[in-house]
Amino acid sequence: MAVKAKKQGVRRASVDDRRELILRAAVEVFSRKGYTGCRIQDVAKEAQVAYGLVYHYFKNKDELLESVFATGWKGFLKLVQAEIDREEHITARVRGIVGVAFEAYRRDPRAVKVLILEVGRSPAGGSVNRGGAFSQVILAAANMFKAAQQRGELPAQLEPVLCATMLFGAIEMGLTTFVMGLLDKRDEAAIARAQEQVVETYLRGVTAR
Amino acid sequence: MAVKAKKQGVRRASVDDRRELILRAAVEVFSRKGYTGCRIQDVAKEAQVAYGLVYHYFKNKDELLESVFATGWKGFLKLVQAEIDREEHITARVRGIVGVAFEAYRRDPRAVKVLILEVGRSPAGGSVNRGGAFSQVILAAANMFKAAQQRGELPAQLEPVLCATMLFGAIEMGLTTFVMGLLDKRDEAAIARAQEQVVETYLRGVTAR
Amino acid sequence: MAVKAKKQGVRRASVDDRRELILRAAVEVFSRKGYTGCRIQDVAKEAQVAYGLVYHYFKNKDELLESVFATGWKGFLKLVQAEIDREEHITARVRGIVGVAFEAYRRDPRAVKVLILEVGRSPAGGSVNRGGAFSQVILAAANMFKAAQQRGELPAQLEPVLCATMLFGAIEMGLTTFVMGLLDKRDEAAIARAQEQVVETYLRGVTAR
Amino acid sequence: MAVKAKKQGVRRASVDDRRELILRAAVEVFSRKGYTGCRIQDVAKEAQVAYGLVYHYFKNKDELLESVFATGWKGFLKLVQAEIDREEHITARVRGIVGVAFEAYRRDPRAVKVLILEVGRSPAGGSVNRGGAFSQVILAAANMFKAAQQRGELPAQLEPVLCATMLFGAIEMGLTTFVMGLLDKRDEAAIARAQEQVVETYLRGVTAR
DNA sequence: AATGAATGAGCATTCATTCAT
DNA sequence: CATGAATGAATGCTCATTCAT
Numbered sequence: 113m114a115v116k117a118k119k120q121g122v123r124r125a126s127v128d129d130r131r132e133l134i135l136r137a138a139v140e141v142f143s144r145k146g147y148t149g150c151r152i153q154d155v156a157k158e159a160q161v162a163y164g165l166v167y168h169y170f171k172n173k174d175e176l177l178e179s180v181f182a183t184g185w186k187g188f189l190k191l192v193q194a195e196i197d198r199e200e201h202i203t204a205r206v207r208g209i210v211g212v213a214f215e216a217y218r219r220d221p222r223a224v225k226v227l228i229l230e231v232g233r234s235p236a237g238g239s240v241n242r243g244g245a246f247s248q249v250i251l252a253a254a255n256m257f258k259a260a261q262q263r264g265e266l267p268a269q270l271e272p273v274l275c276a277t278m279l280f281g282a283i284e285m286g287l288t289t290f291v292m293g294l295l296d297k298r299d300e301a302a303i304a305r306a307q308e309q310v311v312e313t314y315l316r317g318v319t320a321r
Numbered sequence: 322m323a324v325k326a327k328k329q330g331v332r333r334a335s336v337d338d339r340r341e342l343i344l345r346a347a348v349e350v351f352s353r354k355g356y357t358g359c360r361i362q363d364v365a366k367e368a369q370v371a372y373g374l375v376y377h378y379f380k381n382k383d384e385l386l387e388s389v390f391a392t393g394w395k396g397f398l399k400l401v402q403a404e405i406d407r408e409e410h411i412t413a414r415v416r417g418i419v420g421v422a423f424e425a426y427r428r429d430p431r432a433v434k435v436l437i438l439e440v441g442r443s444p445a446g447g448s449v450n451r452g453g454a455f456s457q458v459i460l461a462a463a464n465m466f467k468a469a470q471q472r473g474e475l476p477a478q479l480e481p482v483l484c485a486t487m488l489f490g491a492i493e494m495g496l497t498t499f500v501m502g503l504l505d506k507r508d509e510a511a512i513a514r515a516q517e518q519v520v521e522t523y524l525r526g527v528t529a530r
Numbered sequence: 531m532a533v534k535a536k537k538q539g540v541r542r543a544s545v546d547d548r549r550e551l552i553l554r555a556a557v558e559v560f561s562r563k564g565y566t567g568c569r570i571q572d573v574a575k576e577a578q579v580a581y582g583l584v585y586h587y588f589k590n591k592d593e594l595l596e597s598v599f600a601t602g603w604k605g606f607l608k609l610v611q612a613e614i615d616r617e618e619h620i621t622a623r624v625r626g627i628v629g630v631a632f633e634a635y636r637r638d639p640r641a642v643k644v645l646i647l648e649v650g651r652s653p654a655g656g657s658v659n660r661g662g663a664f665s666q667v668i669l670a671a672a673n674m675f676k677a678a679q680q681r682g683e684l685p686a687q688l689e690p691v692l693c694a695t696m697l698f699g700a701i702e703m704g705l706t707t708f709v710m711g712l713l714d715k716r717d718e719a720a721i722a723r724a725q726e727q728v729v730e731t732y733l734r735g736v737t738a739r
Numbered sequence: 740m741a742v743k744a745k746k747q748g749v750r751r752a753s754v755d756d757r758r759e760l761i762l763r764a765a766v767e768v769f770s771r772k773g774y775t776g777c778r779i780q781d782v783a784k785e786a787q788v789a790y791g792l793v794y795h796y797f798k799n800k801d802e803l804l805e806s807v808f809a810t811g812w813k814g815f816l817k818l819v820q821a822e823i824d825r826e827e828h829i830t831a832r833v834r835g836i837v838g839v840a841f842e843a844y845r846r847d848p849r850a851v852k853v854l855i856l857e858v859g860r861s862p863a864g865g866s867v868n869r870g871g872a873f874s875q876v877i878l879a880a881a882n883m884f885k886a887a888q889q890r891g892e893l894p895a896q897l898e899p900v901l902c903a904t905m906l907f908g909a910i911e912m913g914l915t916t917f918v919m920g921l922l923d924k925r926d927e928a929a930i931a932r933a934q935e936q937v938v939e940t941y942l943r944g945v946t947a948r
Numbered sequence: 949a950a951t952g953a954a955t956g957a958g959c960a961t962t963c964a965t966t967c968a969t
Numbered sequence: 970c971a972t973g974a975a976t977g978a979a980t981g982c983t984c985a986t987t988c989a990t
Binding site: 147148246247250251270271273274275277278280281282283284285286288289292294295302305306309310312313314315316317318320 | 356357455456459460479480482483484486487489490491492493494495497498501503504514515518519521522523524525526527529
């Protein structure tokens with residue numbers, strides 16, 4: 113029985129691996145060629161699997177790309193949520209959130225590039241979910257800001273939703289500076305400085321009176 | 322000859338009208354369906370001109386979309402540049418730039434939506450030019466910040482390029498809040514408050530020490 | 531103006547020709563390969579037009595095949611209707627209808643083969659219309675039989691709808707005998723005898739008491 | 740050994756059950772989606788067996804469908820043959836054949852629908868066998884009619900093959916009236932009347948002089 | 949300049965069939 | 970026997986672009 117369980121485990125793992133393999137390949141191709149340029153064939157070739165297997169794991173192209181977002185976003189969301197839930201002063205939480213984002217970029221810049229450049233773009237169908245995923249983070253952060261206001265850690269007159277969108281706007285654009293090549297993405301120190309400046313500027317902006 | 326000249330004048334005007342007509346139609350369709358979903362046929366139908374006429378005025382689809390950006394961006398850029406060139410304290414200029422962006426949104430939300438959702442996000446081909454257009458504004462603003470630092474209006478330790486990207490990030494996300502429906506886009510007062518908050522937060526962030 | 535009208539006429543005619551050309555080609559391929567085996571490419575090749583042109587005139591494969599039915603059926607329907615409307619004894623009308631069907635077979639056996647072998651078969655969508663077209667004839671004939679009953683030309687206890695379906699069933703099977711090769715389709719005399727037998731048997735069946 | 744035999748017996752029965760199960764599922768799906776729309780996967784799902792198991796019992800899709808016909812047809816054929824072989828007047832035999840067909844419809848309308856809508860109508864591949872199955876009944880009936888003519892029960896000038904095709908045409912169309920919804924398939928009395936009319940009309944048609 | 953019919957390469961998607969487990 | 974993952978050829982359909990009128 114242990115053996116059988118193990119076998120099933122292996123099989124399961126194998127299945128997950130395959131799916132994961134294709135997903136990774138999709139991220140790769142997607143980040144290189146963008147949404148439109150990404151052909152299923154390229155993904156299959158990149159993953160070194162047969163053409164039709166992609167359709168074994170994903171209903172269609174849209175769902176595949178959807179999953180790319182969902183997966184990448186889910187990981188990010190989880191980490192961000194952990195920072196949001198941290199029982200600390202709002203400044204520490206904001207620092208944490210920015211840190212999570214920059215760390216993600218350092219670890220897998222291509223995945224972040226996809227998330228940054230393609231979120232909100234797509235044929236009608238998918239946009240809902242992606243927009244939804246994005247909204248989710250915004251609203252979670254907005255709640256965090258609202259609570260902070262009630263604890264007196266933040267000026268009451270600020271609109272929490274705007275605080276949230278501006279935070280992620282600052283992060284996004286901070287990273288975009290590297291993604292677009294306006295600053296050198298291989299310069300670790302520059303990335304660190306950018307992170308610092310995003311955090312400090314944002315915090316001063318929302319807290320200083 | 323006068324008659325002929327007049328005729329030519331009329332014709333030219335007519336030509337420009339046609340071009341303009343198609344361009345406007347492209348913005349319309351583009352904002353509705355996004356880059357990928359925008360078919361030449363849709364544009365022609367929207368402009369109520371014949372299919373092939375689009376190819377008289379634009380070499381191909383890419384050039385058409387390129388022109389959409391160029392035109393929309395050119396107008397925006399001109400106004401932003403005017404604010405950048407204004408001989409005033411950096412805070413006034415920043416206020417001006419944010420004002421220009423929000424005003425543009427109030428006047429033509431669809432065009433702004435296109436600019437926001439599609440700029441810098443595109444299949445390989447056009448990215449250069451569009452990215453270029455975007456970079457242009459960033460770099461112009463970066464220069465403005467650098468000069469402001471030299472005049473002592475801004476802390477010297479800030480990276481000017483990041484100041485610029487963060488400014489536009491804040492603006493973009495401020496507007497995105499409405500584009501994505503997180504805040505009510507028909508609520509004029511909310512838009513005004515958002516503008517105010519974006520400006521104030523940003524300025525406090527970069528100036529407060 | 532006359533010239534212009536002529537030109538337009540020519541253009542129209544040309545357009546109709548193209549459509550017609552493709553339609554004929556579709557009948558040809560369809561009768562050879564059946565519904566499933568009929569590839570758009572084959573139709574295009576048969577019509578000697580470009581692949582995409584088929585989609586210029588027909589929305590998709592289904593609509594093309596739909597049109598094949600509609601066209602073929604329309605012609606048949608018109609002739610049958612003429613017989614139905616003839617102001618004569620029911621026996622003469624029935625004779626006329628059978629004559630129309632057999633004549634159509636003599637003239638274009640392939641088209642009749644398509645009509646006979648493919649009616650009622652197809653992906654869900656199309657079947658409705660084809661079934662509808664078929665129902666139309668049945669119901670028209672049923673009305674004819676009902677009127678005949680009221681004129682006392684036919685026993686009152688017969689169900690008119692059944693009279694109609696049985697008539698066309700007799701015709702269909704009479705022709706099927708040749709389509710399936712149970713009787714020699716090149717034997718003109720055999721066809722004539724079959725027509726005779728279908729008519730006589732059917733009429734005796736419904737009239738004799 | 741007894742045990743083994745028993746086991747084999749059980750296995751055989753089980754095997755037959757499995758085969759039968761798949762066959763039934765095929766009829767089901769086939770009647771719902773038609774020849775083209777019937778995917779192996781659908782059949783497997785309907786039978787609640789694994790995808791590949793279908794290929795243990797049937798060489799390929801064609802053979803599966805072939806078997807559907809063969810099985811359904813075999814049962815029908817057997818009953819029809821029994822009526823054909825009955826040592827009675829031709830009218831009684833015809834009555835019997837019609838009765839068999841209508842009874843089959845009452846018992847399993849879906850299977851009859853498949854037989855009616857798909858027999859003799861198919862892509863090249865399978866047509867031979869299916870057409871063959873159909874021809875078989877026709878020819879058997881034709882022989883019956885020929886013998887009846889020799890016994891003087893039927894006019895000699897009738898073509899026996901045509902008598903046979905017309906009989907099955909009348910039956911087919913009588914049932915088609917319900918299959919196509921021209922008459923209410925839930926109205927038992929209507930079905931009975933239809934059967935009556937088909938028999939009487941046909942018999943009067945072929946016998947009355 | 950204006951029209952829209954014609955072209956065909958490109959791509960997503962399906963599905964019968966095989967095969968390792 | 971049983972399973973369902975894996976394969977890839979086949980094909981419908983789209984849409985940018987050209988061209989005759």
